[in-house]
Amino acid sequence: MDMQATIESATTAVNPTKVAIMDAAEKAILKNGYKAMSFRDLAAEVGIKSASVHYHFPTKANLVTAVMQRYKEEFAKRLILPKKKKSAAQKALNKFIDGFKETVVDQDNLSLCTVLSAEKNLLEPATIEELNEFYQLKLDWLGTVVSYMRKDWMTTEEVHNYASRILASLHGASVLVKATGNPDMFNQATVHWRDLIKHLDS
Amino acid sequence: MDMQATIESATTAVNPTKVAIMDAAEKAILKNGYKAMSFRDLAAEVGIKSASVHYHFPTKANLVTAVMQRYKEEFAKRLILPKKKKSAAQKALNKFIDGFKETVVDQDNLSLCTVLSAEKNLLEPATIEELNEFYQLKLDWLGTVVSYMRKDWMTTEEVHNYASRILASLHGASVLVKATGNPDMFNQATVHWRDLIKHLDS
């Protein structure tokens, strides 16, 4: 029987073909969306036949879930919590914004989550669950980092609001860039955070 | 020969079937994305056959362009410029945010532009042009309104940044709501504007 691709990925040894398929799938989704991604196109990119893709990922739902799960895990791996110190938190948050810009905006993409959110009704519960976990991960991290930046105590509501604001800014800015085709739009929509990060401790 | 559906819509008398098709198309795109929208489904919703949909809109590209154009025009119609007065501008901006929440977030949708942006590579230049114009419309309006709210002079850069920030906030917040399934997320990510609108004149 098949193992659940959605469960094994973190522990099992990597399979080169499987990884190549997931790479191609992620790329395809970012380019044209989930619905437009086809097994045959992925197979062609990897250099195998579409039936072989089904061997590794029985269904499309299975594949997109695996891709989303990997996306989440890779992100979590790079998302280390800074020291509970103002300057470290400031640095970490600046780096978070830089990372978003480099991996998403600079490549004229939206984030995988934004794309999948737009096609959420086509996804299965398992995929949606990965989506939720990914955002919760980001929001929790942002909340913690923001709280580290302030010497005074913040209510949980205040912390949540800051985290949501920052994440919304970044995602929205990437949509603006994509829609208008103007890369400057990202900085226009987010530079204020750079200043605010410096003065958020007050 | 066929008239260009992309040109006539503003001036020509409304055609009930055509309108019904566009309504169905807009709904379908918001629900599942552009790629997943099919002529047969639209036809079924309107109560005609798919060939008849092609009679009104020769190609899918033609249809989506018409839908996007109407979306833009309808939006422009409701987007009246307030008086050059602080209180009027404040009121207008609050209403803009309310409108976005009601028409997008409260219906568990993303905006049509966000969805189409995610599938931008599948669109034809004419459709993308509509997308651009729509955002320019919003950004220009926001910039003007923001400048009305400040008694001191703002650089054009400052104005642009404010407009981009606000628009990014709203769009990003709608993505957060959709992705997490948590409607509160919109207020979390945007309440600060309500306060800021009151004190933006300083």
Add this chain to the structure above:
DNA sequence: AGTTATGTATCAACTGATAGGTAAACAATA
């Protein structure tokens, strides 16, 4: 008579998925 708005019928292309074959790698055992 011509235009408008539908319908029927059909096409070629593409889709996700399955059945079943094949060869190589690996494992177990005589």
Add this chain to the structure above:
DNA sequence: TATTGTTTACCTATCAGTTGATACATAACT
């Protein structure tokens, strides 16, 4: 060691369903 069985990873071939689009017939209104 040699042989056999099993698993892994591909393949070919094919299916049924969906897609955008077209050709052509039809009826109603102008």
